[in-house]
Amino acid sequence: GALVYQYPRRTICKSGTSMRMECQAVGFQATSVAWYRQSPQKTFELIALSTVNSAIKYEQNFTQEKFPISHPNLSFSSMTVLNAYLEDRGLYLCGARVGINQDTQYFGPGTRLLVL
């Protein structure tokens, strides 16, 4: 089946520092990856959509300067949260899509970011 791993599962960083999180697809080729942030209230915010060999599309309120994403191959993507502050806390989820014409996203367990 389609499995998505995320690392680390949980991280704590000091305000103003940066942290990198990874997303690994196992058993399938993740042609596209979506990064979301889930708030403590459980709502989802889409950060960006990344397709291999295409430009990464960021949503309003999220920028490459703040959330740089790398998607070098069909099984791996990473995102960094630069200069993290309290409002950046949450569960960061990676949703991987199988194939260009598939609409289903398979999610990893998330990276929970706490900012002190």
Add this chain to the structure above:
Amino acid sequence: GDSVTQTEGPVTLSEGTSLTVNCSYETKQYPTLFWYVQYPGEGPQLLFKVPKANEKGSNRGFEATYNKEATSFHLQKASVQESDSAVYYCALSDGSSGSWQLIFGSGTQLTVMP
């Protein structure tokens, strides 16, 4: 823009009773509709999806019918179990514009008491 509205939680039921979680959507396109389930400490898991209007999706005793006329996709289960306790999300994806973004509802927390 596209949106999804679902039953506000939390919902608490006794084991063996029936469940309905309402979901309504708004879009100008022809979306695929999804139900995802999220257990504590995990990411959302696909419960099932329905790509076409008037068709039904089902999995693990849960089911929902894509009602295009009513723009609804209500989740039902005849007899819930304690292990069904989780947060349920209705979502849509509209790929017609070239974007495959998932639009999620706000989630419905379900607790099933033994």
